[in-house]
Amino acid sequence: MAQVCPKLSREEERRVPMASTNGDRRPKYQRIADTLREAIQAGEYGPGDRLPGENDLMATHDVARMTARQALGVLQAEGIAESRKGAGVFVRAFRPLRRRGIQRLAQEQWGAGRSIWAADTEKRDLVVDQVEVTEEPAPERISVVLDVEAESKVCVRRRRFVLDGKPVLLATSYLPAPIVAGSAITEENTGPGGVYARLAELGYKPVHFREEIRSRMPSKDEAAQLNISAGTPVILICRTAFADEGRPVEINEMTLDAASYVLEYDFDA
């Protein structure tokens, strides 16, 4: 079976016909942005390459600095390019993590003592750089879904995941405090197989998962935590893990930098 979905070729998606400048009504900055986009699509600038700077564009196109800046801003807003402080504007390298929703959550992953997240990384260096474990009263939306009393205590695990030094994922898990009390789930390091292996030991083995997916623009706070470039949305995944008899045992709210991920679900008809 083919490995890569054709939709991933964003250069192809964005291919636009070469526009003539005679009688062209587009604003100048848009025309410059279109020219640069075409050059990127033609491979003249590859992923990670530096684009011409404001001074270059001013000279080449005989425009004011603000026009040059606006042109580069268009490409950044589209997520095609990104600015690096003091270094210029660069072609965005889109080399996403592939997150396999279903295989990843198969028992053989966590049952054998591997953490489920390890399966995501495909030998790339995804690390947790922030982790915080607390006990808190359940927010209303959580108590409703976990089917516990309003404001009853939940174990909250907040983590940030970093890939190649770039934060890519925020995850907050909620578990009913009474069922995880005293287990490694309440510690930073949950041990081999992670939270799901521990839940199984406690008699609440996850047997069913539901993942719900949305996308929207990040809040300011999310953009800061994930160091998200302009023009890039977040993907929200809310996963609910169910033990026997449909008992919800964990809710994991995840916020992903959309530029860093492809989600994959493989299943039979």
Added chain:
Amino acid sequence: MAQVCPKLSREEERRVPMASTNGDRRPKYQRIADTLREAIQAGEYGPGDRLPGENDLMATHDVARMTARQALGVLQAEGIAESRKGAGVFVRAFRPLRRRGIQRLAQEQWGAGRSIWAADTEKRDLVVDQVEVTEEPAPERISVVLDVEAESKVCVRRRRFVLDGKPVLLATSYLPAPIVAGSAITEENTGPGGVYARLAELGYKPVHFREEIRSRMPSKDEAAQLNISAGTPVILICRTAFADEGRPVEINEMTLDAASYVLEYDFDA
């Protein structure tokens, strides 16, 4: 099991502490936007309600028209509000379609003669308002995944789906022309059970699916076709359908208005 994922409460997500204006360094338009956002979150303005206009905001906050306009612009960029030409700015009603990836593609759906899309709509009025069926040389990315020779002919089905009068989904399917020649797949109306039922009749019953999901900002063309509000990303789903022996028989590239959809995947551990 709970029906609604807690992450869906975007009002809760976006709740921000009430800011004092004493010594507040936020620009004025940002403060006004924050005040309006809080009022929306508190339920003072419900989904579909009209927000105060520029004149109202100028009078209430003693600011210039541009400041009032910027404040409303912030809420639109965040996707919380949307402008309707000549009528004002309204609180966005987020009432998404729930698209159940796995159940929807189960054989019992299309095997029994129902079109797979009918399962998506939950009795809401999702209709195809544009459909175009052509035969074209396969684009390179398609021929690679379909495992056919470069530029060999593919049947291309382009459709637009509209919900309650709003376009929400663009879908383009590619199928190898030789295997679908002469079947209803090459016609606008594919008949009961749709494309997958016809493929089964032709001896290419889909037995496995892969869905790959990404999100990014829409291109201008996509924004126009989906009538997308500012500050709203698109979700891209690329589905590949495989017949026996892993033979790819269809690629469906979908582009979804992210404000209109929640994707759901339910599966066992």
